[in-house]
Amino acid sequence: MLNIEKIKSDFPILKRKVNGEKPLIYLDSAATTQKPLQVIDAISNYYKNSNANVHRGVYSIGHESTEMYENARKKVAKFINAKSENSIVFTRNATESINLIAKTYAKKFLKANDEILVSQMEHHSNLIPWQIIAEESGAKLKFIPLIENGILDLTQLEKLISQKTKIISLVHVSNTLGTINPIEKIISLAHSFNAKILIDASQSVPHMEIDVEKLDCDFLVFSGHKMLAPTGIGVLYGKENLLEELPPFLSGGEMISEVHLETANYRQTPWKFEAGTPNVSGTIALSTAIDYLLSLGMGNIHKHEIELTQYAIYELNKIPEIKIFGPTENRGNVVSFNFENIHPHDISTILDNDGICIRAGHNCTQPIIRWLNVSAVARVSFYIYNTKEDIDIFISSLKKVKKIFYAT
Numbered sequence: 001m002l003n004i005e006k007i008k009s010d011f012p013i014l015k016r017k018v019n020g021e022k023p024l025i026y027l028d029s030a031a032t033t034q035k036p037l038q039v040i041d042a043i044s045n046y047y048k049n050s051n052a053n054v055h056r057g058v059y060s061i062g063h064e065s066t067e068m069y070e071n072a073r074k075k076v077a078k079f080i081n082a083k084s085e086n087s088i089v090f091t092r093n094a095t096e097s098i099n100l101i102a103k104t105y106a107k108k109f110l111k112a113n114d115e116i117l118v119s120q121m122e123h124h125s126n127l128i129p130w131q132i133i134a135e136e137s138g139a140k141l142k143f144i145p146l147i148e149n150g151i152l153d154l155t156q157l158e159k160l161i162s163q164k165t166k167i168i169s170l171v172h173v174s175n176t177l178g179t180i181n182p183i184e185k186i187i188s189l190a191h192s193f194n195a196k197i198l199i200d201a202s203q204s205v206p207h208m209e210i211d212v213e214k215l216d217c218d219f220l221v222f223s224g225h226k227m228l229a230p231t232g233i234g235v236l237y238g239k240e241n242l243l244e245e246l247p248p249f250l251s252g253g254e255m256i257s258e259v260h261l262e263t264a265n266y267r268q269t270p271w272k273f274e275a276g277t278p279n280v281s282g283t284i285a286l287s288t289a290i291d292y293l294l295s296l297g298m299g300n301i302h303k304h305e306i307e308l309t310q311y312a313i314y315e316l317n318k319i320p321e322i323k324i325f326g327p328t329e330n331r332g333n334v335v336s337f338n339f340e341n342i343h344p345h346d347i348s349t350i351l352d353n354d355g356i357c358i359r360a361g362h363n364c365t366q367p368i369i370r371w372l373n374v375s376a377v378a379r380v381s382f383y384i385y386n387t388k389e390d391i392d393i394f395i396s397s398l399k400k401v402k403k404i405f406y407a408t
């Protein structure tokens with residue numbers, strides 16, 4: 001069990017008041033999470049004590065900084081059970097990780113009339129890069145459709161996949177519907193057609209145990225800022241032999257082994273993909289964030305979030321004018337909903353007056369919003385610092401929204 005009071009006390013921002021002494025109730029962790037003091041201190045300690053560029057300076061703080069950076073890589077590898085730290089590439093965020101694979105994989109392997117499969121529930125980050133690649137390469141982009149409640153249509157998937165399918169790029173947990181996709185099944189289906197598969201784990205790695213060895217996915221991406229770490233640090237996991245086969249993404253300093261005026265040789269993976277000075281403090285803070293999550297236990301975190309999600313759905317269902325989107329079972333910690341005849345932006349603005357932060361809009365998933373046949377949704381999402389009391393405050397504020405709008 002998590003000690004939420006203790007956890008809350010680690011997050012300085014949760015002590016602040018907003019809008020006239022209202023305690024801050026943060027229900028938008030799917031967008032980005034708040035940061036514990038341990039992570040904030042890791043950044044400041046790095047700059048106070050060890051700041052130096054990595055892989056360059058032959059002096060003590062240069063060695064120290066490099067060691068901290070490379071230890072963070074080992075920590076990330078262990079966290080997702082990657083066989084080797086050479087499988088971990090540091091990027092800016094999940095978006096950059098997906099772009100890296102889309103660009104480099106396409107350059108090496110995609111040709112006209114090959115097929116790329118994504119689903120209809122992708123975040124724009126896992127859609128636009130593939131649209132661009134399809135246009136550039138002449139490959140066809142195909143979509144796994146959704147059935148009732150926002151679940152993937154696996155029957156259609158089996159019809160869509162073929163020897164032409166070269167890569168599948170699929171979200172693990174939908175940031176709008178909360179659907180947890182059966183990725184194990186889809187990974188083995190992809191491999192039975194010799195297709196590669198990338199998993200967008202932005203909404204799963206922060207919340208549950210992920211084992212890339214067991215999953216056997218080819219690539220997996222996530223962002224540090226959605227798991228207590230700062231913005232500007234992302235992760236790409238790739239099977240080492242596959243990463244070795246791919247050409248560089250960005251180029252310049254640090255990704256080379258030998259340079260002549262006309263030509264250059266590149267370093268081995270992962271450094272081949274890390275051109276220029278990386279986000280050293282971000283990786284170190286990500287390592288601290290992982291320590292923090294592991295000290296709580298990923299199983300305990302998942303259990304806590306399931307309890308909160310079920311409680312929120314139970315309470316939301318008591319308000320007849322509210323419609324909840326997404327599956328009834330097997331879902332992650334986001335709950336999107338609409339209030340009949342009230343725009344989600346209005347809901348969010350009124351809740352903000354009570355100090356409550358929720359998301360309202362299309363959540364960077366416009367195709368899902370269109371599929372739901374609505375103009376926008378309101379969304380709450382939970383993390384380790386949320387409690388049932390937060391949900392009670394949110395629900396009573398929603399009842400106020402109802403009074404305001406339905407009285408007029």
Ligand SMILES: Cc1ncc(COP(=O)(O)O)c(C=O)c1O
Nearest residue numbers: 093094095123125175200202223
């Ligand atoms: C499912 C999913 N994929 C990708 C992203 C993109 O993450 P980032 O903006 O950190 O690159 C998000 C962010 O909300 C997400 O929820």
